[in-house]
Amino acid sequence: MSDSTPVNSYYRATATAYDPFAALRGRHDVDTLIVGGGFAGLNTAIGLAERGQQGVMLLEAGELGHGASGRNGGFAFGGYSLGEAALRRSQGPEKAKRMYDGTLWGVDSIRRRAAQYAIPCDPVEGGVIWANWFRDPEVLRARQRELADHYDVDWRWMPQVELRQRIHSERYSDALYESSALHIHPLNYAIGLGRAAAAQGVQVHERSPVTGLQRDGSGWRVSTAEAEVRAQRVVLACGGYLGGFAPRLDRSILPISTYVMVTEPLGSRMTDIMDINAAVYDTRFAFDYYRPLKDGRLLWGGRITVRDPSPGQAKDILMTDLLRVFPQLRDVGIDYAWSGLMGYSRAQMPQIGELEPGLWMVHAFGGHGVAPTAWGGELIASAIAEGDTRWKDFAGYQPDSAFKPFGFAAAQLSYWWLQTRDACKDWREGRR
Numbered sequence: 001m002s003d004s005t006p007v008n009s010y011y012r013a014t015a016t017a018y019d020p021f022a023a024l025r026g027r028h029d030v031d032t033l034i035v036g037g038g039f040a041g042l043n044t045a046i047g048l049a050e051r052g053q054q055g056v057m058l059l060e061a062g063e064l065g066h067g068a069s070g071r072n073g074g075f076a077f078g079g080y081s082l083g084e085a086a087l088r089r090s091q092g093p094e095k096a097k098r099m100y101d102g103t104l105w106g107v108d109s110i111r112r113r114a115a116q117y118a119i120p121c122d123p124v125e126g127g128v129i130w131a132n133w134f135r136d137p138e139v140l141r142a143r144q145r146e147l148a149d150h151y152d153v154d155w156r157w158m159p160q161v162e163l164r165q166r167i168h169s170e171r172y173s174d175a176l177y178e179s180s181a182l183h184i185h186p187l188n189y190a191i192g193l194g195r196a197a198a199a200q201g202v203q204v205h206e207r208s209p210v211t212g213l214q215r216d217g218s219g220w221r222v223s224t225a226e227a228e229v230r231a232q233r234v235v236l237a238c239g240g241y242l243g244g245f246a247p248r249l250d251r252s253i254l255p256i257s258t259y260v261m262v263t264e265p266l267g268s269r270m271t272d273i274m275d276i277n278a279a280v281y282d283t284r285f286a287f288d289y290y291r292p293l294k295d296g297r298l299l300w301g302g303r304i305t306v307r308d309p310s311p312g313q314a315k316d317i318l319m320t321d322l323l324r325v326f327p328q329l330r331d332v333g334i335d336y337a338w339s340g341l342m343g344y345s346r347a348q349m350p351q352i353g354e355l356e357p358g359l360w361m362v363h364a365f366g367g368h369g370v371a372p373t374a375w376g377g378e379l380i381a382s383a384i385a386e387g388d389t390r391w392k393d394f395a396g397y398q399p400d401s402a403f404k405p406f407g408f409a410a411a412q413l414s415y416w417w418l419q420t421r422d423a424c425k426d427w428r429e430g431r432r
């Protein structure tokens with residue numbers, strides 16, 4: 001079991017206050033038990049509640065949004081960790097488009113539910129910029145063509161002159177702009193979803209780590225340290241924080257760490273670095289990602305490693321990255337730094353569906369999960385409530401082994417290799 005101590009993040013410091021949901025005690029019978037209070041579990045819960053399903057319980061090991069969902073960059077945009085061209089090659093054009101469209105549904109669902117449930121998650125309709133770190137524009141052109149030709153999606157070309165007016169850095173050449181994307185305070189969105197689900201009858205319990213899962217007739221028996229639940233069906237939504245109790249899923253996931261920091265309020269210095277309310281990431285494999293926050297701070301994230309760093313280490317590493325892009329922030333103060341785990345499958349695609357009768361999974365969203373988890377939860381909820389079979393689009397992504405611990409070593413080696421490849425490209429283009 002991963003550590004469920006709350007992380008000291010900007011998001012926690014600015015989280016919506018709410019009466020904590022009590023830990024579960026005693027014996028219970030439910031229809032559907034969801035394990036995991038991140039976006040995947042919460043979207044499943046709200047999807048079931050909105051369909052009038054009774055007897056739904058959600059158990060979270062820490063607090064709502066304890067995992068990646070309460071720590072991430074807050075980019076709500078289309079697509080998956082696996083790129084669009086690779087998705088089309090592996091699934092064929094029609095299915096790939098349906099799967100991609102699901103993530104756009106996810107983006108819209110965030111907008112809709114934030115408004116419907118009055119969730120104070122600071123949605124910013126500023127779009128997302130994919131900035132080219134390198135000079136060769138072909139990487140942008142190829143992705144723009146792929147999206148237009150096969151997904152019917154238009155990412156606008158942003159030439160260097162315009163980009164430099166918006167983002168005051170000489171690092172980038174040009175960019176693509178996904179104008180329909182938004183960015184949010186993800187922890188407050190998680191808390192809001194949890195409260196909305198509870199208001200519609202879902203039994204939500206925090207600080208209730210599941211330690212055991214056993215078949216019990218046609219259903220399941222699930223245990224925590226202080227409780228036992230009999231459930232007709234169980235939905236596992238534990239992201240990169242799953243630890244031990246479902247070995248087949250556990251073996252298939254590599255928890256990978258990425259880091260975030262938040263500056264002190266920048267005041268007028270914000271206009272020294274950017275003049276647009278967009279969220280930004282770049283074209284390298286291990287890209288930087290950043291966005292302005294509503295109180296004038298800059299949130300900055302990046303890096304991927306198999307080891308979780310301390311907040312101090314994360315801050316030092318990210319500061320080096322920040323100054324490569326915005327040297328004008330040399331003396332800026334950093335008020336928060338943290339890291340989080342992303343659950344990756346070998347295919348870099350989520351695993352969504354029924355693993356065996358009455359046992360559902362919705363996890364492995366990797367580093368691109370804010371919108372896809374909404375779609376994943378929707379598919380599971382509509383399958384349980386209405387017998388919808390659209391989740392079968394994901395049937396090609398099963399929990400095969402990630403070959404831990406060798407998978408960690410292989411993942412780290414391949415990250416180093418891809419980062420080195422980007423560094424060589426930098427060097428060839430005459431930059432350090």
Ligand SMILES: Cc1cc2nc3c(=O)[nH]c(=O)nc-3n(C[C@H](O)[C@H](O)[C@H](O)COP(=O)(O)OP(=O)(O)OC[C@H]3O[C@@H](n4cnc5c(N)ncnc54)[C@H](O)[C@@H]3O)c2cc1C
Pocket residue numbers: 001004035036037038039040041059060061062063064065066067068069070071072073074075076077208209210211237238239240241242243245258259260301339340341342362363364365366367368369370371373
């Ligand atoms: C730092 C960071 C930045 C990111 N930035 C972005 C971004 O900007 N945009 C984007 O699209 N994606 C981003 N991602 C990825 C995205 O956050 C994830 O893909 C998504 O949040 C995964 O949601 P989840 O519900 O599957 O997992 P999680 O949010 O990790 O939730 C799983 C939950 O299950 C709970 N749990 C685990 N085991 C048990 C148990 N035994 N009993 C009870 N509960 C349990 C955990 O405590 C946890 O709360 C980022 C990820 C990180 C870490």
